[in-house]
Amino acid sequence: MAHPIDLHVGARLRQRRCLLGMTQQRLADAVGIKFQQIQKYESGANRVSASRLWTLSEALQVPVSFFFEGLSQHEREEIVQQHGFAEDDETFIAPEVFTSKETIDLIRAYYNMSEGPRRRLLDLAKTLGSAA
Numbered sequence: 001m002a003h004p005i006d007l008h009v010g011a012r013l014r015q016r017r018c019l020l021g022m023t024q025q026r027l028a029d030a031v032g033i034k035f036q037q038i039q040k041y042e043s044g045a046n047r048v049s050a051s052r053l054w055t056l057s058e059a060l061q062v063p064v065s066f067f068f069e070g071l072s073q074h075e076r077e078e079i080v081q082q083h084g085f086a087e088d089d090e091t092f093i094a095p096e097v098f099t100s101k102e103t104i105d106l107i108r109a110y111y112n113m114s115e116g117p118r119r120r121l122l123d124l125a126k127t128l129g130s131a132a
Contacts, residue, residue, distance in 0.1 A: 002044035005071065009053070011099055012067045014042040016060045018104045030059040 002010075017027050017038075024042075028035040031052070040046035041056075048056065048067075057064045097103055110118060 003047075006047050007044035008071055009048055009067045010042045010044040011096070012069070013038075013048070013056060013060075015098045015104075016062055016066065017042075018099075018101070019107065020060065021108075022060075027056075027059060031055045 017024070024035040024038040028038045032055075033052075037046065041048050041052075053064055053067060057066065060066075110121065113121065
């Protein structure tokens with residue numbers, strides 16, 4: 001079974017790669033490995049070494065710390081899943097939400113808008129969310 005930190009790092013790797021519109025093959029070519037290795041990293045099946053994490057961070061144009069951001073949320077979710085506790089925090093977003101193609105497409109579309117329409121869309125989303 002994969003360690004929760006390896007799963008988190010893999011999810012962050014996939015999230016950034018997808019946000020950049022980069023294929024596993026293109027990322028693998030950029031860091032000099034096979035795309036199957038990227039698949040294993042993203043699934044948490046293989047751990048990412050420190051030197052490889054450094055190379056991946058350069059290829060994805062993020063600091064190494066990016067891969068560990070939000071780890072406390074991930075750990076909290078693991079506790080909820082393992083022990084069946086209810087999640088009280090309404091602002092909590094499960095990390096797997098950010099790996100969905102729909103979420104990534106929404107984020108891309110949102111940031112392709114100018115500031116005015118973005119604010120109106122955000123206001124609309126908040127209104128719809130509170131009405132649900």
